[in-house]
Amino acid sequence: MTYSIVGYDPEEKEWGIAVQSKFLGVGSVVPFAKAGVGAVATQSYANTSYGPHALQLMEEGKTAEEALDIITRDDPERPLRQVGLIDACGNPATFTGEGCYDWAGGQTGKHFAAQGNILVDEQTVKAMADTFESTTGSLAERLLHALEAGQEAGGDSRGMQSAALLVVKENGGYGGFNDRYIDLRVDDHASPIKELKRIYHLHQLYFKESDAGRVVLLEGEIHDEVERELTRLGYANEKQSLYQNLKDYLHTENFEMREQEENYIDLDVLDYMKNQGR
CATH class of the missing domain: 3.60.20.10 (Aminohydrolase, N-terminal nucleophile (Ntn) domain)
Known part of the structure; x- marks a missing residue:
């Protein structure tokens, strides 16, 4: 069977x-x-x-x-x-x-x-x-x-x-x-x-480790999208920088393997965030 x-x-x-x-x-x-x-x-x-x-x-x-x-x-x-x-x-x-x-x-x-x-x-x-x-x-x-x-x-x-x-x-x-x-x-x-x-x-x-081609700087439209999604998901702490809020999200959601150097984000994580809870 x-x-x-x-x-x-x-x-x-x-x-x-x-x-x-x-x-x-x-x-x-x-x-x-x-x-x-x-x-x-x-x-x-x-x-x-x-x-x-x-x-x-x-x-x-x-x-x-x-x-x-x-x-x-x-x-x-x-x-x-x-x-x-x-x-x-x-x-x-x-x-x-x-x-x-x-x-x-x-x-x-x-x-x-x-x-x-x-x-x-x-x-x-x-x-x-x-x-x-x-x-x-x-x-x-x-x-x-x-x-x-x-x-x-x-x-x-x-x-x-x-x-x-x-x-x-x-x-x-x-x-x-x-x-x-x-x-x-x-x-x-x-x-x-x-x-x-x-x-x-x-x-x-x-x-899985991030694809280097999917890692981008937190600026412009990407910055605004990340800020919007972190707010929607309850990670918008006004006393912290956007990157620190993102880092809190990554650690809470078990995305340690996808964490990037300061002020960068893996777009695969952003895609996941945009679909999370929808």
Whole structure:
């Protein structure tokens, strides 16, 4: 009742998983990843020990195929399992037990493994694979596009409920303290992939560094717009400068990553302000 894609970006050194299911909180069950090691999606009567076990094996130097063979070998319910893996070098592996409910299967290609069970038909996996291979952009964006394409091709035959996106990168987490670069979950929603994309865009707004071409001086029309929006949003302190009021807004709204040197603003923040509360 789940379809997923596991992928790797060799340039950015990122490993990730995108998944959707007619299952509550799929993000708490399916995805596992560790920067510099690999990523795992375990599903179909998921054996959640597959995640940490496979990561440990790949950290020890095993390839994705070798790790897959080891984790499934002695599992008495192996015929019911489905799992996809990517190792440290981007080598893929996928497994679908013969007892998984139709339609069930997987496909691998350069730096990805796509798989699903209880699907309408094989087109979901094919669409994920084709889309991942043909799209450009960040790993997260390619995974999301692939997940969306899988749904458009048929998806889970029982419908949709939850979705998740996990991408790891060395020191990629908040403050650079861990590898959890992107970790987003939609646990229960009528349109979980659409909602996942929405919060992904929010994640990029809050945590991605500003585009230098979108940073401008607080002057002229921009000055007036910022002043107007800060007033509307309740941040107009007449005892402070416009920049200090903007800084209060940025810190209150968690836009620390978008804060600029004095008297400059990121236009992406201004765009958000203009839509906030409307």
